[in-house]
Amino acid sequence: MWKSFNRRLIAVASAAAIIAAVALPTGAYAAAASATGTVNTAGAPLTVRSGPGTTYDSWRTVADGATVTLLCQTNGESVTGTYGTTKLWDLLSNGGMVSDAYIYTGSDGQVVNSCTYVGDEPSSKTNPRAANGAINWAFQHYGSSAYENLCLAFVAQSYGWGGSGWNTAEIGGDWETSNGYLHTTGIPPRGALVWYHNSAGSGHVAISLGEGKVIGTSVAGAVGVAGYLDHGMYRGWSVAYLPAAW
Incomplete structure (x- = not known):
């Protein structure tokens, strides 16, 4: 170069x-x-x-x-x-x-690593929106408290669905785990679904912005940006696959 x-x-x-x-x-x-x-x-x-x-x-x-x-x-x-x-x-x-x-930046070209995007979901259940479109929809609701306790619906609607088809994020995370989609190592790539346990047993999920950042609900009581480990009880990340979504 x-x-x-x-x-x-x-x-x-x-x-x-x-x-x-x-x-x-x-x-x-x-x-x-x-x-x-x-x-x-x-x-x-x-x-x-x-x-x-x-x-x-x-x-x-x-x-x-x-x-x-x-x-x-x-x-x-x-x-x-x-x-x-x-x-x-x-x-x-x-x-x-x-x-x-x-x-x-002192340079005419690239000075930091390329942003890493998550892989595609299975073609049998293609999301209506791609990663950047989903993140854009999520940012349009930045600061909204309307989705509190509805993290799974928020993620599903970000990707263009009406709903996820799962009752809780804990169920969704369990499904991703049992079907081999959950990754427990590495920083979640941009567009990935990031899964958590919580004390209520209902779980939590957000969307990765890449480089350790996520956007989702329950950030100071509203949609916001946080570090991917800020929520605690981190489970891992998966491709944006919602097999039961409607």
């Missing part, structure tokens, strides 16, 4: 050099587990979205000049910004995504 110019360093040096600079293509590669960057929009707040594109839900902003932590990067919609045109999107430590076109 190499390139003849570093556009971001050039941008700091002079605006004229940006016009003259030519960056050779770079590909995705394994890099650091995390990195810091600085938002540069020339003044306006930068919109944080639920997925890698401008059509995904905008649920908060970060100020121009703010320092952000990048957990992983993924390809998405092409955006032209302060540092040129790129398809790279950065997953931030708060669980949202921003275009890398507005983030100064």
Whole structure:
């Protein structure tokens, strides 16, 4: 991996050099587990979205000049910004995504590991929504308390179903376990269902955003983002397979 110019360093040096600079293509590669960057929009707040594109839900902003932590990067919609045109999107430590076109990292290309997505569910029960679409629906309900004690319904509806077909998340987690879908090692990849026991015996489930973050119910009494181990009594993660969903 190499390139003849570093556009971001050039941008700091002079605006004229940006016009003259030519960056050779770079590909995705394994890099650091995390990195810091600085938002540069020339003044306006930068919109944080639920997925890698401008059509995904905008649920908060970060100020121009703010320092952000990048957990992983993924390809998405092409955006032209302060540092040129790129398809790279950065997953931030708060669980949202921003275009890398507005983030100064000291590099013109990828600086952290690629975001890992969960595998497909069996074709016999394909979800109406894919992972990014499900996460987008979940973010549209960010802060809502309407789904408290309805974590399984929330996850099923995120993936486009009317309901899961299971009475509790404990039953759902048991099914995933007994049918060989539950993984108990590794950080849950983006889009995975993340399963928990709880003291009530009803269990809990959320959706992984990747890199140790989940979105689901019961985060301070509402839909929110948390670390995947914050709920306690962690069971493991599975592909987004809901065989009884309707």
